[in-house]
Amino acid sequence: MRTVLSFILTLSVGATLLAQESDTLTTRYKVLAKGNLYITGNNILNRQEGKKLSANKANDDTTTGMKVNDNQTMEYIDIDKDKNTFSSSAANVLLPKNSKILFAGLYWSATYPFERGELKAGKVVISDAKREPVEEVLLKLPKGKYTSVKGQFVFDGSTDSRFIDKNAPYVMFADVTKLLQEAKRLDGEYTVANIRSAKGMITGGACAGWALVIAYENPQEPFRKIDIKDGFLAVKESKDVIFTNFKIPSVKEVFPRLIGAALDADIDQGENKMGIFSQKVGIYMETRTRKVKNFLNSSITYGEDIIKERKPNSKNTLGIDIFSVEVPNYDFEVFPVGGDFLRVNFSSTHDEFYTYLLGLAIHTEEGTSLRDEEVDRILGKKPTPKPVTHQAQTPVSTQEKQPVSTAVQPKTTLQPKTEVAQAGIAKVTNTQNPISKPVQQQPSSQSVSEKAEIPSNVYKIKVDNVKKGCYLILGAYSSKENVDKYIFNLRQKGMHAEGSFFYPVKNLHYAYSYYLPTYEEALKKQREVNTLKKANPALEKVKDVWILIVE
Structure with a gap:
């Protein structure tokens, strides 16, 4: 295996040299192992307004006219003193x-046509035209000291x-596997x-960051193919990245993990989407923090949430996107057993x-x-013909408009058999599936405009750091990962799902449709939601929402 990996790494370095010409992503590293992928990072350029608003202060502006980097004076973040x-x-x-670390890659990127620009008479003018070398940065591991890291151009x-007289973006890569493998401490x-970038103002806005x-390998993880690709996709209209040469086994469930990073995507500047497709069907990704029509939105996220463990931990990174998502694949509807093709x-x-x-x-x-057609192409060899077992989906040409794909409506996992627990809430024997609701008295026909009494069998709990009031509960899970999957599944079917909260006493994550401050309002909304649900065939197997009161 070690020989094969060395061979693949050598090939992938050569492949990245083609990225500038082919405008695509090619394999940097791949491996077969019981393991998974992890990604983190941060922006290193932020808005600054004189002395009153430092670039080191987190930027949480996602609504005003100052939410994009085009309108900002951008300066370096420098938090280390x-x-x-x-x-x-x-x-x-x-x-x-x-x-165990198998591979670690450090990427840094920026728009860098010159050192500094400023706005004069409504136009950007260059105030400092020099451009310094960008190949070397410093990296500090947990509880360690800075180490010089030299990279290569991606x-x-x-x-x-295309970019010389514009924003001149660059992407650098450095293999830091050995540094992490020899580190005394990985977590932290x-x-x-x-990292160098243009500062002040440039046409289209300055941005910079790292990923x-x-x-990693871990005995608790399932056997996976891990494939990391890099390059440079200038996306305006439509671009594809293809993953092949895996074969989904017959196991309980398969939710592919997809990680990525992008430069200079903005909040609500036209539409941008990320679609994930098998050979026949697919979905457009959406999370609580990434809209389906603005998936790349200048944020750094894991699953549904902004990653908070950063300095600074801006919600709006002004042009830096890093994401890690699990692709919904309920009942293998998108990627079936035996599937061997994934297109992103x-x-x-609007914006590129x-x-x-x-x-x-x-x-x-x-x-x-690990051998596949990409390797054969790099070596100049013809791949061995394979028998066709299904009709292949033609990848979208970068010069053609993408045809509309049919979005899959994932099925809801069937409720398992349950046994009633003493607390009045159903206990699930399989914690991977949602926990059933407690039995509640059906609301009477009285008008909810009148003050409704709260029945004694309405479930009430006390939770620190959760807003007091009434929640319309969709289901409960023992893990955050599974409740996030369930919420995404319901949203795909057209169900309103606001989010979830954790109840530590029962070790449960409650998914809820709506929050209402009073029981009267919750009762009215409960009727409305359950009526709409019954009218949607895709939600036929979804249980009625029930009211949970947080005191």
Whole structure:
């Protein structure tokens, strides 16, 4: 295996040299292992308004006219109080216990046509035209000291005719696997410093940041194929990235993990989407923090949530996107047993953005080979013909408009058999499935405009740090990961699902449709939601919402 991995790494370095010409993503690293992917990172450029609003202060503006980098004076973030650095930001890593590092790659990127620009008479003018080398940065591991890291270009816009007189984006990569493998401590705060970028104002807005991607092995993980691709996709209209040569085994469930990073995508500037497709069907991704029509929105997220363990931990990173999501695959409706093809499509109707990193961790049979058509193409060899077992979906041409794909409506997992617990809430024998609701008295026909008495069998709990009031409960899970999957599934079917909260006494994550401050309002909304649900065939197997009161 070690020989094969070395061979693949050598090939992938050569492949990235083609990225500037082919405008695509190619494999940097791949492996077959019981493991998974992890990604974190941060922006290193932020808005600044004189002395009253420092670039080091988190930017949470996602609604006003100042929410995009085009309208901002951008300056370096520098959080480390080290006189030897001019820019620095930090983010935490937290891997599962007993994990072993297989690969670690550090990426840094920015728009960098010149050192500084400013706005004069409504036009951007260059006030400092020099452009310093970008190949070397500093990396500090948890409880460690800065180490110099030298990278190689994945893409250099200063030498590309499309970008020379514009924003000149660049992407750098450094293999830091050995640094992490030899580290005394893996979990904790990682700081990256001295990334260079344009400052002040440039046409289209300045942005800069870094991403750390880790492939790790862990005995508790299923057997997966892990494939990390990088390059430079300038997305305006539609671009595809293809993953092949895996074979989904016959197991209980398969939810592929997809990680990625992009530069210069904005909040609500036209539409941008990320679609994920098998050979026949697919879905457009959406989370609580990423809208389906604005998936890349200048945020750094894991699953449904903004990653808070960063310095600064801005909700709006002004042009830096990092994400890690699980792809819904309920009942294998998108990626069936035996499936061996996954296409990721990025599209934009307005602003151009740059995807430079995409990684996939997907269950595969243990007999899978790392050899594939991409390797053969790089070597100049013809791949061995394979028997066609199904009709292949033609990848979308980068010069053609993408056809509309049919979005899959995932099925809701059937409720397991339950036994009634003493607390009046049903106890699930299989904690991977949602917990059933407690039996509640049906509301009477009285008008909810009158003050309704709360029946004695309405379930009430006390939870710290959860807003008091009434919640219309959709289901409950013993893990945050599973409740997030359930919420996504319901949203795909057209069900309103606001979010979830954790009840530590029962170790349950409650998914809820609505929050209402009073029981009268909750009773009215409960009737409305359940009536609408019954009219939607896709929600036929979904249980009625029930009222839970947080005191």
